[in-house]
Amino acid sequence: MQISFTLNGRPTVVDVEPATLVADLLREQLNLTGTHIGCDTSQCGACVVHLNGLPVKSCTLLAPALDGATLLTIEGLQGAPGSNRMHPMQEAFREHHGLQCGFCTPGMLMTAVALATEKPDLTEADVRHGLEGNICRCTGYQNIVVSVMAGAAAMNAAKGE
Amino acid sequence: MKPFAYHQPAQIPEAAKLLTSIEDSKLVAGGMTLIPTLKQRLASPVALVDLSKLGGLKGITDDGATITIGAMTPHAVVAASKLVQTKIPGLAALASMIGDPAVRSRGTIGGSVANNDPAADYPAGVLGLGATIVTSTREIAADKFFLGLFETALEPGEIITAIRFPVPLRAGYAKFKAPASRYALVGVFVAKFVDGVRVAVTGVGPGVFRVPPMEAALSENFDPSAIAAIKIDTDGLTSDIHAEADYRAHLVTVMAKRAVDAALS
Numbered sequence: 001m002q003i004s005f006t007l008n009g010r011p012t013v014v015d016v017e018p019a020t021l022v023a024d025l026l027r028e029q030l031n032l033t034g035t036h037i038g039c040d041t042s043q044c045g046a047c048v049v050h051l052n053g054l055p056v057k058s059c060t061l062l063a064p065a066l067d068g069a070t071l072l073t074i075e076g077l078q079g080a081p082g083s084n085r086m087h088p089m090q091e092a093f094r095e096h097h098g099l100q101c102g103f104c105t106p107g108m109l110m111t112a113v114a115l116a117t118e119k120p121d122l123t124e125a126d127v128r129h130g131l132e133g134n135i136c137r138c139t140g141y142q143n144i145v146v147s148v149m150a151g152a153a154a155m156n157a158a159k160g161e
Numbered sequence: 162m163k164p165f166a167y168h169q170p171a172q173i174p175e176a177a178k179l180l181t182s183i184e185d186s187k188l189v190a191g192g193m194t195l196i197p198t199l200k201q202r203l204a205s206p207v208a209l210v211d212l213s214k215l216g217g218l219k220g221i222t223d224d225g226a227t228i229t230i231g232a233m234t235p236h237a238v239v240a241a242s243k244l245v246q247t248k249i250p251g252l253a254a255l256a257s258m259i260g261d262p263a264v265r266s267r268g269t270i271g272g273s274v275a276n277n278d279p280a281a282d283y284p285a286g287v288l289g290l291g292a293t294i295v296t297s298t299r300e301i302a303a304d305k306f307f308l309g310l311f312e313t314a315l316e317p318g319e320i321i322t323a324i325r326f327p328v329p330l331r332a333g334y335a336k337f338k339a340p341a342s343r344y345a346l347v348g349v350f351v352a353k354f355v356d357g358v359r360v361a362v363t364g365v366g367p368g369v370f371r372v373p374p375m376e377a378a379l380s381e382n383f384d385p386s387a388i389a390a391i392k393i394d395t396d397g398l399t400s401d402i403h404a405e406a407d408y409r410a411h412l413v414t415v416m417a418k419r420a421v422d423a424a425l426s
Contacts, residue, residue: 001167017164018164018165018166018167018209019162019163019164019165019199021162021196021200040200041197041200042193042196042197042263042264043341043342045261045263048263051266054237054266055262055263055266056263056266056267057263057264057267060192060193060196060197060267061192061196061267062167062189062192062196062209064167064169064211065192065213111262111263114262115262130262132261132262132343133260133261133262133263133264133343134261
């Protein structure tokens with residue numbers, strides 16, 4: 001079946017089997033390999049993308065759900081347009097060592113950006129509750145939580161400018 | 162995943178017709194249970210009937226003494242709804258504890274109730290509040306809806322359109338989560354109405370169930386101390402790698418007390 005959607009700001013049309021998972025469509029057909037597949041059982045969150053602005057697990061999403069929708073992947077995350085800078089949440093992860101091996105990071109970032117967008121005044125408890133669906137096997141989460149708090153503050157500051 | 166045909170009907174009668182006319186077809190709402198099931202090849206339907214294009218199945222309405230939640234309303238919307246937070250805060254709290262943010266973006270109340278997973282959260286809220294399941298053909302009381310392990314009173318081709326919740330005086334939910342899946346190892350929903358208290362338990366046995374001795378005690382005295390000494394029988398309770406039956410039984414009392422605390426706060 002043919003589906004049309006907006007992918008990272010660009011109109012996109014693809015032909016897919018209905019049984020195609022969005023994570024596979026992105027990685028295999030569209031060559032966007034920033035979205036990672038960790039567990040493939042909807043538990044680890046490495047594959048989180050934004051569907052119409054909401055965080056979803058792309059390994060547990062059928063391609064037909066994209067029809068008419070807006071999809072944002074880690075490749076579409078960026079700082080101020082034209083600035084050639086990273087997104088404030090990415091900057092915060094670098095600054096505060098919010099990653100070690102980096103495998104879970106795309107999903108962490110997408111979940112973190114969604115959390116900070118939904119609730120600008122995030123508390124540490126909000127962040128820990130909000131990251132329940134994202135598993136990291138390196139960091140012990142401490143620096144990820146610190147990064148998300150800092151990234152959310154930076155997103156707020158950028159909004160105020 | 163094995164290949165399947167994909168239908169996106171615009172009307173409920175069309176969806177019902179597809180379901181009954183195509184043998185081995187399945188409904189998909191948010192897909193949070195169905196898609197993992199297809200991936201593991203525990204099911205391989207020849208066709209999926211997607212409910213997302215049907216009109217009128219999303220949203221929450223205030224009917225005064227009841228609140229009606231459309232079947233395709235995602236958990237995140239229920240959790241964030243000012244209406245639900247004001248009228249039945251215990252239900253909004255329950256929705257906010259399901260899975261994780263990504264699951265709450267996609268998973269729907271209708272899907273959760275129709276699936277009747279023995280460790281799902283919503284069945285406890287629906288049974289605890291004595292809600293009514295509104296379908297394409299009739300209305301079913303929660304007490305007659307949940308029939309055990311993944312079984313419900315739904316007939317082939319029957320589609321849940323909404324759940325109607327009576328507004329209680331107070332209600333609360335407490336859950337002991339399985340740490341990886343965040344399903345309820347034990348979840349207890351407590352609701353106080355003018356004519357009595359209802360207590361519903363999920364995660365503990367083959368399906369959601371009520372606890373009459375706790376309901377009687379809490380109807381007399383709506384306080385955690387009233388049920389501190391009430392233990393449920395371990396007969397027929399689940400034992401698995403996460404918890405033995407006697408531990409689950411113990412947690413029912415603990416979570417019921419916490420649910421009452423939550424309802425009182």
